[in-house]
Amino acid sequence: MTQAGEPELHDVSAVEHHRKGPLYAPRTRIHPKRVRGAFRRLKWWIMAVTLAIYYVTPWLRWDRGPHVSDQAVLIDLANRRFFFFFIEIWPHEFYYVAGLLIMAGIGLFLVTSTVGRAWCGYACPQTVWVDLFLVIERYFEGDRNARVRLDAAPWSANKLRRRGAKHAVWLLIAVATGGAWIFYFADAPRLAVDLVRGEAPGIAYATIAVLTATTYVLGGLLREQVCIYMCPWPRIQGAMLDENSLTVSYNDWRGEPRGRHLRRSQEDDGPRGDCVDCNACVAVCPMGIDIRDGQQFECITCALCIDACNGVMERIGRPGGLISYATLSDYNANMALACGPDGEIDPGRTRAPDGGLADGVRRFSWRIVLRPRTLGYAGVWCAIGIVMLGLLATRDRLELHVVHDRNPLFVRLTDGSIRNGYTIKVLNMQTEPREVTLTIEGLPGARLRLAGATGEPSPSLTFSAAPDALKTAKVYVHLPRADLPGSHAGFHFLAEAHDDGEVAAREAVFESPGRDSG
């Protein structure tokens, strides 16, 4: 019904708006500045301990007698065994490993809900190795400013030398990283000798090569890009935080409004926050973020900005903790305290007359750690651990598995007796050889015979079971015609070890055509 000349109006907008920014951007290199402080010291210690665990563990010995490996921690893939100090796990006991993984998962929930992304900031191999690689980089190229200059400088003999030395040492560390990994999978001292002689299996060299490449590329070249673009943890861990989880926070309730020239500004234009806008927190950040922009998923909570800021606060005579581990609820309470009626931050409201922080400011209290959520996680974690320990303490070291022949189910012999065949598997999970006697319970008149053996069937059979090994035997059970039950009778095989009397039982079925047939 529009009149001629009057344009029709549509209530629509283009889906593809004009994009102002590019979809791709070149990577900006991050040059974290060296920092000193409590968290940096803690991180040095954690780095030393985790690296020591990684490199030393395969070389620890644990005496298990002459028949099995004496390596304390060994993942023996060829023989399907996992050794961990006093524990040895067979493939069918893999649920212990599953249990450990569940504990690791719940442990991660527990840690994350209390202290945020502590895994990312302190213990993750990516973080530890990047820290190590940064030490090397700093040694050859200097601290942040020198590195920025070197980056911008044209290629020269000096630059080439520094860069070359850095990459060479990085590669050495990468080779050592891959080299240490393979010792978990074979006898370390022997493998080390074979490795040097060039006689180790090809897979060992291939593994070293792959891990060398990944360590060098991920730890040396990609660094923060791994955490930001490749790793799924930041997304998952972010979802596990709540308002009582500790995160690295910039306390703008006492820092804003920030200003570079603190003393003069205070005189000039009213109240100023504690932040002197020195950007120390940005300079030290290995992730290249500004913590003052608030919580960001790039933040691995390494707490180096806390160290940097505390150093600055100390120098200007303000209390530390402008950047601190804080919970969202504490932060919100302090923010409410700091904001005036107009909603603007007035740092004066959080300051005590002596220059310290006012009494009303909420500080971290350990009580916040003990809350139903964390206690729940800890409870579940402990419960799984206790159940696993209980199972471990009472588990069998002798097991018996029985497979009845499927074809034929039974065989009639010339004397009218019926023979059933079974494949018996005796698992001697002790590290000593054992004599094991096999008997039958619940099938009167039954006699046993080892396949291939000559002579009459007997009531029991005795095997020697090799240490830490599976013994497979084919046995026949003979039942005279007079003793035949119905077509189908249940009974038990019993295996008894001579040394400690451990007994393993297994249910089996005897099939027959019945007493009256044929």
Add this chain to the structure above:
Amino acid sequence: MSEQETTGHEWDGIRELNTPLPRWWLWTFYLTVLWGIGYCIAYPAIPLVTGNTAGLLGYSSRGELEQTMARVADERREIIERIASSDLATIRGDEELAQFAIAGGAAAFRVHCSQCHGSGAVGSAGYPNLNDDDWIWGGSLEEIHQTISAGVRDEANDDTRFSEMPAFGTDGILEAADIRDVTAHLLALGGREPVTGDAGLGGEIYAEQCAVCHGEGGEGMRDLGAPALADAIWLYGSDPDSIMAQVRQPSHGVMPAWGARLGDTVVKQLTLYVHSLGGGE
């Protein structure tokens, strides 16, 4: 966040922020595309009307299978030669040889023997069960080997196992009543009720007509291929009617001679396998 640029996409009030991806990710993507193209050139990839592109490396899964089979045959050559040059007792005494022979024999059995003897070697009426301890022609390694190699009643083979029982009924040697009495005697031999006739009379006829081959106590005679009659195993059925039918007009099973067809090495492996089934002597 609020100042950050968006891509312009908006759904239910949720705006998509434009966070530029580092360019090396893009290059990684291009690299995988290049890799894919290279892969298509190097390996068979693109379907054509009657086939597909062959690829520069000349790979084919059929060729890979052939290589694998050739490698396996190569690996087995040595042990097969050892089986060929060893006698049966030596093979059985050597754990490695015996294991290989039994596994190989089991495979050959499924291909050549299971049609009559069944996949579990339990046989059926007229086809002997090889798991039990009853052997018409003997259950030692040599005897089993000879039976498999030369067959049973195989007219084409001069060394074949051969026996023939007279048809006592149809040839008119015994009357129907005599056959009933003999059957009664056979039932009594096996400890059963002689329901068909007079076991005493049957015993006399048995001693006269049958004992020459089957033995006085029904123990059988392997040299003649005469089965034992006093045991619990009856090739053609254990019920009185089946026994009488067999006396009147006996069935005679035939097994081809396998020696020439499969070669002696395979026959040796079959022998070890059959011997290992539980009844070997």
